[in-house]
Each structure stands twice: as structure tokens, then as C-alpha cells.
Amino acid sequence: MDTPRWKCPMMARRGAAFRYLFALALPLFLAGCQGAGTLNSIASNVLNTKNIESIKKSYTAVSKTFEDFTPEQEYYVGRTVGAVILQGYKPLDDRAANRYINQIGQMLARVSDAPGTFGGYHFLILDSDEINAFAAPGGLIFVTRGILRCCDNEAAVAAVLAHEIGHVQYKHGLQAIKKSRITSAITTLGIEGAKVFGGGRLSQLTSTFEDAISDVTGTLIHNGYSRGFERAADAAAVTILERVGYDPNSLVEMLEVMEKRLKPGGLDFARTHPSPRSRIENILTNIDRDDAVSTTQARRERFQRYLASI
């Protein structure tokens, strides 16, 4: 995604006019950089300069496109995307296991660069052998039993969840929605928002909403994100893991297990994600590979207690 470039005709002039423009533009530039500052802080430890620039361009463009799309609207999109995902997958009705992944996930989301979503982050295990995970906009995150079985310890579970939090942080799900629908929702149809729209408008807006949900679920379930988005989510995951002291090698370790278990041509991660090997290679350009992920007795015990039997 390219950032639109602003060209000022007066830039051709020299001398004083340039200085005046500089005085005018600098504060605006600084104000515009407030969001990018956060991105810099995420990325600086885990990405090379080229990657940082590329993600910054996308981030700026996304911020602009979705500027008027409020977290409240993102929340309603996410809820319905979640309900549609649950139409195809049965939830695992295991209160203790779901509580455990929520504790890990909510702690990780707290230290992400987007700890504040409208409705918060919530996690659910899907009762499926398929190796898969989904992040609905706004912070509803779903992981299958299959992907959790690729995790040998708590840090690996944290790595899976942190990757999905990365997708939420960068609004990757929302970006699957065609811009025309966003525009409809926030202007033409949104103008009659709140309690003032009539039946016709509501029906039209709901129809746009259905199309938007279809855009997101189509990407999440069938097509997958771009390799760039997956790389960005992996980079965010490494940063998040490091912030609370999980070994980021846990992400590599989990991908190595996944690589052995994924069936070529399968309908799960194999279809919607880049190969685990290519993700590992990319992650290892930014972290040092350890032979074994360190853990503690307490972490080992709680992982065994809540997830060993699933």
C-alpha cells in the first residue's frame, strides 16, 4: 500500500518562501508523526530498516483510511465476524482452559501497542483438530485445539496469541473491507446514524455491514493475509513476548512443530498462511536462535494443568 505523496507547487521556489513553508509544515509533520512514533518503538528491535519503512508506509495509509472508522464500529464488525467464525467451528466448552488462554492473552494484549480496543481482547478455543487461528477486528481471538497441540509450553501458546494480537493491533482484519464500504458506513449512510435513521437506511446500512463481514471472513477463513501482514504480526509477536519476558524463540519452536504437522494442500493454516519455514527464516533475521526455550516450574505446571488434556 503506497502512502499518497503530497507535492506542493511552491516547493519549486527558493529562499525565503521555502523557509516560511518549512515553518508552517514542520509542526504539522510532527503532529502527523505521533502515531508513527509508536510503530517505531515496536519495530526497532525486531525489523531491519527496509521492513520498518515498509510497515510505516502501510500504517500511515491505514491510519488515514480508517481515521473516521471508530473503535466502536470496529467492535461491532468484530463481534459479527466472531459469530460467523463460530458458525463453522464448535467452541471448546472447557472453562478452565479458556480462562487460562484468556489470562495469557489479556496480559499480552495489555503490553501490545494497542492495549485499548473498544470492547477489549477476548480469547476462545475452538474444538477442532485443524491447525488454525483467527483474529476478528477489535480483539476477539480464536485458536483451535489443533494449533494449541503444536505448543509444547506456555511460551509457545503466548506466541500464537501474540501473533493474533499483532493482527488486531495493525487492523489487518479491517483492511480486508473494501474502502467503498467503509466510506458508505461513515459518510453516506452513517450520516443518518445514531437513532435517527429510518427503516430504509437501516436496511441499506445492514446490507453494507453484511458485505463488510463477508470481506473480512473471506480473508480470514479462505484467502489469508498477505505475507507482509504475516511478517508484521510475527514482528509484533516478538516484541510483545519480549516485553513480558517470554523467550521469542517460542514462536520459532511452535512453527517448527507446525511445519511437521501441517498437511500440504490442507484447508487450514497451510492454505491461509506463508509456510512456517519462510516465517521462521524471517523471524531469525531479527532474533538469536536458542536451542531450547526456557520456562519455569510454575509455568510448566499451569500449562500441564489446563492444556495438557485438550
Place this chain on the structure above:
Amino acid sequence: MKRAGIFILIGILCFFLPFPSDARGERFMSVQIRNGVVRSTPTFFGEVVATASYGDRVILRGERGAWKSVTLQSKWATGWMHESALTKKEIVLRAGASDVRVGASSDEIAIAGKGFNTEVEEEFKRKNRDIDFTWVDRMEQVTFSEEELLRFLREGELSVPGEGQ
């Protein structure tokens, strides 16, 4: 020299534009999430000074990294909020028709419930009765207190991130 002065003045004014300010020059932001938290330090697990609701106004005092130093107007509590919880726009919770019209195109006002909202979700449910929201509602009920999350971190011998992140 006069022209230079005018341009510099415009530049200074533009610096304050991104944050709406009142007659006293105070800059405001609004809480854009349902459950906002004001902390004593600019850290993810800093002590909670006050809780903030959707649409609450804060006065901006300063910033450090992704954290804004604010005073929450409704409780007159001062502390730090993460930038992801805040917007420069004023959020109008109970909008009249004129507010809605202005809010649709304004850079300064956001209308709560504009566009995709609870009514749209209800209409979607009516049209798609096979899609069940029960587990989505259940998911949202799983939350933890500050103490529970901190205990989980400490029991696992994990670290509590420091200042300025």
C-alpha cells in the same frame, strides 16, 4: 520580516490544531473505548488512579512515548492513559440530528453509534437467524482484575514492563 512573522504564527497555530483547545488554550482528547484506565505512571501495569468511560473528556498535559499525561475531567483525576484509548475528536454520546450531520464529515466530532452499531447488529441478527452470538457474548464476559493479571505474571516469573513503553 512581517511576512515571515505571519508564517511562523500560522505554524504555531497549526501545531495546536490536531488537539482541540478551549479559550484558555487547554488541549482536549476523548476516551474512545468502553473501559479506559488512568494510571499513576506511563506503564502498562501502573497503579490505577481512575477509570474512564466512553466519551469522557481529558485535558492533555503532556506525553511520553505512547502515553499521554491527562486530567480526566469527570473525576478531576490526573495520570497517564495509553494513546490507543484516546481520540482527538469529541465524542457525542447522545447526538441530535444536527450533531449527526456535522459529525459525518467533521474532523472534530465523532458520533457514538454512527454507522455500524448495535441497531445494525440487531438487524443483521434478524436477517441471519442461523448466526448465533451466544458464545461471542460469553467471550466478552471473561475479564480479569489488575491484581489477577499481575499475580499471573509474577507466578509465572515473568516481568512487569517498565516505564515509557
